[in-house]
Amino acid sequence: MVDKYRSTMAIPEFKSINDETCGWVHTTSKAASFPRLEQDSQADWVIVGAGFTGIAAAYRIAELNPTDSIVLLDAEQAGKGASSRNSGYIVDITLNDGGSTLADEQTQLAKNKLNKAGLDLLRQRVEQYNIQCDWDESGKFHCAADSRNISKLKNFEGFLDRAGLEYRVWAKEKLSARLGTDFYQYAVQTKSGVLVNPAGLVNGLIENLPDSVQLYEHSPVIKIDDGKTTHLKTNNGSVTADRVIIAVNALMPQNGFKANRVFPLTLTASMTRQLSESEYDAIGRPEPWGVLSASSMGATVRLTNDRRILVRNTVEWWPGLSMDKNALAIRRERNYSGLRKRFPGLTNLEFEYSWSGNVCISRNSKPVFEQVNDNLFLAGCYNAGGIAMGSLFGKLIVDHALDQQSEELTKVLNQDKPSLIPPRPLLDIGLLTRLAINRHQGKSET
Ligand SMILES: Cc1cc2nc3c(=O)[nH]c(=O)nc-3n(C[C@H](O)[C@H](O)[C@H](O)COP(=O)(O)OP(=O)(O)OC[C@H]3O[C@@H](n4cnc5c(N)ncnc54)[C@H](O)[C@@H]3O)c2cc1C
Incomplete structure (x- = not known):
């Protein structure tokens, strides 16, 4: 049984956070540009956030349900958030700090398998x-x-x-x-x-998005009304959709999601x-x-x-x-x-x-992966290593929405959830x- 999360949610005014000085972006051939959302429209799916997670979700929907219409919205230039700004390591295994328990090692190995699955998808x-x-x-x-x-x-x-x-x-x-x-x-x-080169990778994925995907840039979602269908408002337009995937990663708290669990x-x-x-x-x-x-x-x-x-x-x-x-x-x-x-x-x-x-x-270094309510799904929080994991989570959140079964999905659903964090100013201290x-x-x- 999934709890109703909220019926209407206003997102504080979106402020651009991407500086124009990312080395990867400047040393990679210029990405195509896409329009702003300037009309009221309908789609089978809306994905909020065009980084590795949202892009992988778009590919997966097109793969499973090729006739479904998909609107992909990004508040800024698509792919130019963390997905272009990172250090470009598609990690398999990360350093175990030593002195760890067997349970820690098993967690580490389970993560390694998921990372590998994400890496294979990208390859x-x-x-x-x-x-x-x-x-x-x-x-x-x-x-x-x-x-x-x-x-x-x-x-x-x-x-x-x-x-x-x-x-x-x-x-x-x-x-x-x-x-x-x-x-x-x-x-x-x-x-x-x-x-x-992360900007090269994300640009390439954007340029080859399936035909069923309509990408709109510079179109921050500012309000989500959730009922039988979900209505998302941007500054100059709106989309009503049957299913919504939120893939905004570090911006979850700014968008009103998981502020007491992730930072x-x-x-x-x-x-x-x-x-x-x-x-x-x-x-x-x-x-x-x-x-x-x-x-x-x-x-x-x-x-x-x-x-x-x-x-x-x-x-x-x-x-x-x-x-x-x-x-x-x-x-x-x-x-x-x-x-x-x-x-x-x-x-x-x-x-x-x-x-x-x-x-x-x-x-506790755990990711977010959940159905928030009947129509709304949320994936993110990769604790710094999200190229492979975000790509896998984008795929699996669609599988979850469509009731697809797989060993990987079961593993991800069975992971612990992020633990509570203290409110500010305790968090700051x-x-x-x-x-x-x-x-x-x-x-x-x-
Ligand atoms: C400096 C740095 C180095 C890193 N190094 C590595 C590394 O080497 N290897 C690795 O695996 N990971 C690394 N990471 C982490 C990795 O970049 C992220 O985990 C990954 O990019 C997350 O992808 P994402 O699609 O979930 O989020 P993002 O790429 O952040 O995409 C989220 C998108 O959501 C959009 N958005 C937010 N709010 C709204 C809204 N209201 N409406 C519409 N759109 C919205 C944003 O504009 C953004 O484009 C690094 C990150 C940084 C910053």
Whole structure:
């Protein structure tokens, strides 16, 4: 029995949060543009949010019910939220912090299987539509610069052994040659993760949306009236639909969903210009790579296919969600310090782009996946790793709405729900304290 959630819901005025300075967006060929919703219309389905989750939902509806009409609405340019702003790791397995219980490992492994299912879905679409996104199956390097984090990596190896997952250990000398920096002491390279240019991937998925999908950009949903059918209002139009999927991830609380269960954290990243031939020579002409830190507050760093270096080393509680130029300039300095530590010899290398983006977090790291009422379905909160998981959840939320059965769907439905979080200002105090402690502990890896 599903509880009635609400009959009418007004969403506070939507404020654009996407800055125009995302490096992936600027270095990828321009995406097609789509109209605003400027009429009153009807559809079998409405999907709110055109990121990996909403897009995957649209593909799945078209696959199962090809004649159903689908309206896909985004408040901003489609795909230009977190789905373009992330670091481009389609993760398989993430670092186990060590000292974990058997139950933790089983949870980790179950998550690995779901991630793999999401990754396989994406791989299939990339191949089918020949999406140009620098798809790279070389895996990712989990790296440590200090001894405390090296022991975390050794625990991680134990877990990978028990799980039968393929990996390679890199000691300092070979690692320095492979990456072109001698900052790191030790690494565990897991083999089945994929690196991409996220803007290339999401643009490719948008360009190949099925014909039954009408995409409207810059059309924030500002009111949802829920009855036998659901009526969604945007600034200049409306849609009435039989079924609605909400796929707004970190913006769930801003849209009136799950404010007592999930919260956004804001990350900032910077990307350099392309390395010159002499700079590339100076670091030994390495192949592209992606490094994830063994510390949760450590830096994510990539050498991209077009020879730029990306650094993402800030995580903040920033309830305004978007950063203005001044706030970004301060974070850019922090990103810069991460770049300098790793590449002290590249003295003239500057960042060309700096941007911010939001991830959705729950206290117990559980996602949101549910039927809110008869017509309304909600999926999101991937706790920072949502390229694969969002793609899978978008598919599975449609399966759930259409009563399709599968092992994956059962697993997702049986997961624990996000636990309650305290109201503000207690939430602010708790998050600021926790992040400050983590930041201090992870200082050597930022
Ligand atoms: C800096 C950064 C680095 C990250 N790195 C990684 C990584 O390496 N690997 C990984 O797997 N994940 C990573 N993530 C997380 C990943 O990007 C997200 O989990 C994923 O993009 C979520 O996709 P989504 O479709 O659910 O949400 P989003 O991409 O956020 O899409 C939601 C959409 O909803 C729209 N929307 C919101 N409200 C409304 C409304 N009222 N009306 C209409 N539309 C609305 C928004 O405009 C947005 O386009 C990172 C995130 C950030 C910010």
